[in-house]
Amino acid sequence: MLFNSIAFAIFLPLVFIAYWFLLNKNLRLQNIFIVVVSYIFYGWWDWRFLVLIAFTSATTFLSGALIEKYRNKSNNTSKYIVISNIILNLIILCIFKYFNFFSENLSRLFEIFGFELDWITLRILLPVGISFYTFQALSYTIDVYKKKISPTHDLISFFAFVSFFPQLVAGPIERATNLLPQFYRKRTFNYDNAVSGTRQILWGLFKKIVVADNCAVIANSVFANYQGANASTLLLGASMFAFQIYGDFSGYSDIAIGTSRLFGFNLMKNFSFPYFSRSIAEFWRRWHISLTTWFRDYVYIPLGGSKGNKWSSFRNTLIVFLLSGFWHGANWTFIVWGLYHALLFTPLLLLGKNRKYTGKIVAENQILPSIKEFIQMSVTFVLVLIGWIIFRSDSILDAFSYISGLFSASLFSKPDVYNTLNFIFGCFGILIMLTFEWVHRSKEFGLDFYKTKLGKSVRIGIYLFLSLVILYYGGEGQTFIYFQF
C-alpha cells in the first residue's frame, strides 16, 4: 500500500479512529491492533511477504529470550545465539536479494578461467522493505546481547516493533532502544504532536508527489537516452535524479515520521537537509541517518572505528561504505558508489576534519550563506551528484560513459527537456522545497512551524497552497525508489 494512494487515504483515517476512539483504554489491544493493521498494510503488496516477516520477528524474539536465559550460564552460548540469529537473518536477506547477483558473477568468474558453470538463477520476488526490517530486527538482537536493552517478554509488542507500518518498508531503521519501549507505555493523544505529524505528512507528500515524481520523468528520459544527449542534458538528468531521490526518500521518511506521531510514537530523524552540507562527511551525517548510524554502531565501532592507526581507520571506513553500497542492491554500481564515497570521506577522516560542522547549522543566524559556505555546499553537491550518476546507472560502463559525457563544451548549451511540463513543475517544486528547508534548516523538517511566529491564517494558507500544488502539479505516480532496497 503506497502512502500516496487512495487505499492509504482510506486506511489511515480508519486506523486512526479505531486506535484512539475504540482501543485507547487497552494498551495490549492497541498493540495487537497495530500488528494487525501493519500486516494488512504489508500484505497489501503480497500476502506471501507476511510469512517472512513473521518468521524474522519470531526467530529474533526467540533469540532475545535465549540470550537472556543462557547469559549467566555461559557467555559463549549467548554469543553463539547472537551469531546464529545474525547469520540466519543475513542468509534470508542474501537469498532474496543477492542470490542471483552472486551466482551470475560466480559464473562470469569461472568463464574467465574457461569453465562453463551452469548455475541456477532463482526467479525470486524481492519482498518489499526486507533490508529495512531485517536490520531493525538485528539491532534488537545485538543490543540485547550488549545489554543495551532488556529482552522483551511481550511477543505482541515485539511483533509490533518489527512490523510497525509507517516505517516498515522504507525506514527509518529504528533501534529497539528507541521504539520498543514506546509499545510498553500507554500512548496519550498530544495535540502538538498530531499537528506536527500532519504537517510532516503534508510536507512528505509534497516532496514525493511534486518534486520526486516530476523530476523522475526527466531523469528517466535522460538516463534512458544518455548516449545521444549533450552535456547540459546529462547534467540536467543527473540533477533531476538528485532531487528525485531526495524528494522520494526523505518524503517517505517524513510521511512515516508524521504518521507515527499521529499514533503517539516518535521515530528518529532520517534526513537533516543533506543538500546544505558543506562537506562529504557532513553529508553522511545528514543523509539516511538511520542506516549510517546503524553501520557506525554495529560495524564500524566493533571493528575498532578510528581508534587504531590510520590504516585500520581507512579499512574500517572502506568496509562500512562498501557494505552500505551493497545494502542498496545487488549491482556493482551500488558497490562502486559506496567505494566512491569512501574515497571522498577517507581524506577528511585521516585529516581529522570529518567531525567539522557537527552541531553547527550552515549560515547560523544569517539569512543567506556566506560565499565560502555557498561554494562548499555547491562543491559537495557536485561530488554527491557524480555519486548519484553511478548509483542510478544500470552498469559501471554506463556510469562512466555518462560521467565522461559531462566533460564537453556542450555543457554550456541548452539542454533537451524531454517533457516541458514535468520540468517546469519539478523546478517549481524544487524551489519551494529548498526555500522552506533553508528557512527551517535548524528545525526537524521543512514545514516545521512549531513555535513559529507565523500567524495562523498564513500557516493555513501555506497548507492549502501546498495541498493544491500536490493535487494539480503532482507528477505521474512513481514507485518509491527505496522500496527496491
Added chain:
Amino acid sequence: MKKYLIQLGIVSGIFVAIVVMLFGITYSILNTSSFKIDDSKNILILGDSHTECAIDDNIFARSANLSSSATAYPFSLIALKRIVADNPQIDTVLLSINTYTVSHYTDSIWLKGDVLYTKTRALISFAEMEDIRPFLSKPDFYIGLLKMPNLNLYKAIRHLNNPLNNAIDHNIGKYIKLDRNKLQTNIRLVGNKYPFMCTIDTLTDQYASLKKINTYCTDNNIKLILITTPFYDPDKYLQVEKFHILKDKFLSDVDYVDFSYFPLPDSCYGDMEHLNYHGAEIFSKHLQKNGINAQNFKKVSRK
C-alpha cells in the same frame, strides 16, 4: 483530540470548497465554449496515435484531424458528440482501429491511471451523464475529475474574453508531425516473438463505446468508417486476415477501410505502427486524391 479534529476538518473543508469552486469555474467556462471547425471540413478524424500521426489535415483538406494518442472509444464518443453539435457540416467520421484496439489489454492501459486522468481532464467538461457511466467504477476517473482544473483553468481564463471557438484550442487532438525514425530499433525489440495481438473482445468498454459511436452516427446520418492506417510489414506482424474475419463477425454493420498494406518506403515509418511526417504526407496526398475508398493494395513482401 477534539481541537485537532475540528481544525483538521476546517482546513480540509476549505480545501474541498476551493477544489469544487475551481472545478465549477473551469467546467462552466469550457462547457459553454464552441467547438467550431472550418465549414469546408466535412470529414472528422478521431481515434488514437495511429491516425494522429498518419493524416495531415492540411493536405487532406476536407478533414479535421482531432485524434490523440491513447484515446479510448469512450472518449472519442464524448468528443464526437460535442464536435458534431457545433459542426452540422460533418457527414463522415474516420475512426482509428487496429487489430488490438478492441481488447481487454487496451481497456486496461487506456482506461486507467495517468491516461485516464489526462483524458478525463481534457474531455469531462463536455460529457453527457450517460457517456460517463463506463468510468464511474474507476477510481482514476475521480482523480482525473479532481485534477480537471489543472491547465484547463489557465486555458479557460486565457480565453475568457476571447471565447474558445476552435476545436483545436480545446486540445482534444490534432495532427502530430512525427519526426523520428525508430523503425529498426522497434523491429529489433519486437523480433519474432510477439506479433501484435489480434482480437475483438465484445466484453470490453472499447467495444461497447464503439457500438455507441456507430449508433450515434447512424442516428445523425453520419457515415462512420473504421480505418487502419499503414503498418510496417503487416504480413509478419499483424494477423490482418484474421482481423477481417473478426471484424465481419462482430462489427459487420460498420464500414472498414484497411490501409495496412499501403506501400511506403521504410523511411516513412516513425516506428512499426506510426508514420512519420514523410509517410503522413504521402498517405494524406493519397487520401486527398483518391478519397477513403477501400482498395486492395499489393502485399509488399519485405526482406
